[in-house]
Amino acid sequence: MIERGIQQVPHAAARGQKRNPTVPHLAWTKQIPAGEWAIYDRAISALRATGRPFMLAGAFSLATYTGRWRNTKDIDFYVLPEDREPLIQALTRAGFADYYETLPYVRHWIFRAHQGDCIVDIIWAMANQRAQVDEQWFERAAQVSVHGENLLVVPAEELLWCKLYVLQKDRCDWPDIFNLIHAVNDHMDWNHLVDRLGDDLPLLIGLLNVHCWLCPGADLKLPQQLRAVLPGCAQANGHVENQCHIDWLDTRPWFQRAEATRPGSPSDTESQRNSAAQKED
Numbered sequence: 018m019i020e021r022g023i024q025q026v027p028h029a030a031a032r033g034q035k036r037n038p039t040v041p042h043l044a045w046t047k048q049i050p051a052g053e054w055a056i057y058d059r060a061i062s063a064l065r066a067t068g069r070p071f072m073l074a075g076a077f078s079l080a081t082y083t084g085r086w087r088n089t090k091d092i093d094f095y096v097l098p099e100d101r102e103p104l105i106q107a108l109t110r111a112g113f114a115d116y117y118e119t120l121p122y123v124r125h126w127i128f129r130a131h132q133g134d135c136i137v138d139i140i141w142a143m144a145n146q147r148a149q150v151d152e153q154w155f156e157r158a159a160q161v162s163v164h165g166e167n168l169l170v171v172p173a174e175e176l177l178w179c180k181l182y183v184l185q186k187d188r189c190d191w192p193d194i195f196n197l198i199h200a201v202n203d204h205m206d207w208n209h210l211v212d213r214l215g216d217d218l219p220l221l222i223g224l225l226n227v228h229c230w231l232c233p234g235a236d237l238k239l240p241q242q243l244r245a246v247l248p249g250c251a252q253a254n255g256h257v258e259n260q261c262h263i264d265w266l267d268t269r270p271w272f273q274r275a276e277a278t279r280p281g282s283p284s285d286t287e288s289q290r291n292s293a294a295q296k297e298d
Contacts, residue, residue, distance in 0.1 A: 043080075043081070043084065043161070044084065045080045045084055045085070045086035046080075046086075046163050046164060048086045048088070049086070049088070049163075049164075050088070053088075053090065053135050054163075054164060056132050056133070056135040056137075057092045057135065057137070058164070058166065059111055059112075059132075060092065060108060060111065060113065060130075060137045061166055061168070062111075063107040063108055063110065063111035063113075064094065064104055064107055064108070066107060067100075067103050067104055067107045069096065069097075069100040069103055069104055070096070070097065070100070070155050070169070071094040071095065071096045071100075071104065071139075071169070072094065072095050072096075072154065072155065072158050072168070072169035072170055072171050073092070073093070073094065073095075073161070073168050073169065073170045073171065074093040074094065074095045074140060074170075074171045074176070074179075075089065075091065075092065075093030075138070076088070076089045076091075076092075076093075077092060077093070077161075077163070077170070078093075078170050078171045078176055079176070079193055079196070079197065081159065081161045081170045082159075082170075082173055082176070082197055082200050082201050083196045083197060083199075083200040084200070085196060090134060090135055090136065091135065091136035091137065091138060092135075092136075092137055092138070093138045093140055094137070094138065094139055094140065095140050095141070095150050095154060095171055096139055096140070096141050096150060097141065097150055097151070097152070097155075098141040098142065098149050098150065100141075101128065101139055101141045104139055105128045105130075105139055108128075108130045108137060108139070109130070112132060113130035113131065113132055113137060114130060114131060114132070115128070115129070115130060116129035116130060116131045116136060117129070119131070123144075125142070125146070126140060126141065126142040126143065126144050126146065127139065127140045127141075127144070143179055143182065144182075145182050147182060147217070148178075148213075154171060154172060154175050155169065157172040157174070157175070157209075158170060158171065158172055159171075159172065159173075173197060173201045173204065173205055174205065174206055174209050174210040174213065175213070176197065177194055177197055177198070177205075177210060178210060178213050178214065180193055180194050180197075181194065181214075181217075181220055181221060181224060182220070191224060191227070192266075192267075192271055192272065194224060195227075195228055195231060195272060196271075196272060198228055198235075198237070199232070199235075199272070202235070202236075202237055202238060203238065205238065207237075207238065207239050207240050207243065208240050211240065211242070211243070221243075222243070222246055222247065225237070225239075225243065225247055226247060229247060230259070230262055231259060231262050231263055231266075231272070232259065233259055
């Protein structure tokens with residue numbers, strides 16, 4: 018059992034079992050449209066019946082850590098490569114169709130199923146084939162409760178690792194990473210992430226330099242080998258954003274502090290109630 022701010026579960030317990038929730042019900046889950054969740058819940062039930070482990074990724078995992086819900090009309094599940102076929106078959110038996118017939122996609126890392134407009138992705142590797150899902154992902158996984166379903170969530174470090182490579186002319190996931198770092202910096206295992214990256218460490222250094230430009234006062238819990246190459250992050254005095262820099266990248270609301278909705282922290286509503294109670298006392 019690993020404690021990293023969000024309670025972890027051993028991989029042996031991940032196969033086909035429902036567990037007690039380890040984080041409180043989060044406010045963002047109320048924003049999931051009921052019709053869409055009914056389809057996702059059907060997929061979850063089908064996958065769970067196989068006894069194979071799976072974990073939330075994509076928008077659901079990002080919302081778990083940051084409290085920021087973005088409705089992408091899909092749900093992503095990471096699985097072990099050797100488990101993908103039984104899980105794909107389970108979705109097919111549950112009435113999900115291969116999205117390839119609607120829109121062809123590259124199949125070497127993902128199976129994309131759908132019911133109506135809702136998509137369910139089974140993912141066992143990074144799109145660029147840099148890495149496949151392995152046992153460590155499950156050993157380090159967080160948990161979240163969504164409408165009564167207790168689900169594993171991709172570790173924050175692996176989520177960052179995957180999104181780090183999404184830096185394309187038509188899509189960039191670095192803004193997601195900035196919000197992720199802002200929300201879970203206190204619990205991030207940077208040494209583990211450095212080990213995962215290997216020779217790709219310069220990519221992380223580039224991202225952290227941009228983060229230091231956005232939040233020059235952020236007290237990132239970085240190992241010495243990273244601090245040594247990030248002089249701009251040396252003078253840390255807390256989460257101090259440079260709003261001007263944030264707006265230079267996008268004036269729409271894309272970056273905010275998320276501590277209030279971080280797993281293990283009180284929701285916005287709970288915080289307001291606690292604040293009011295303190296005033297009454």
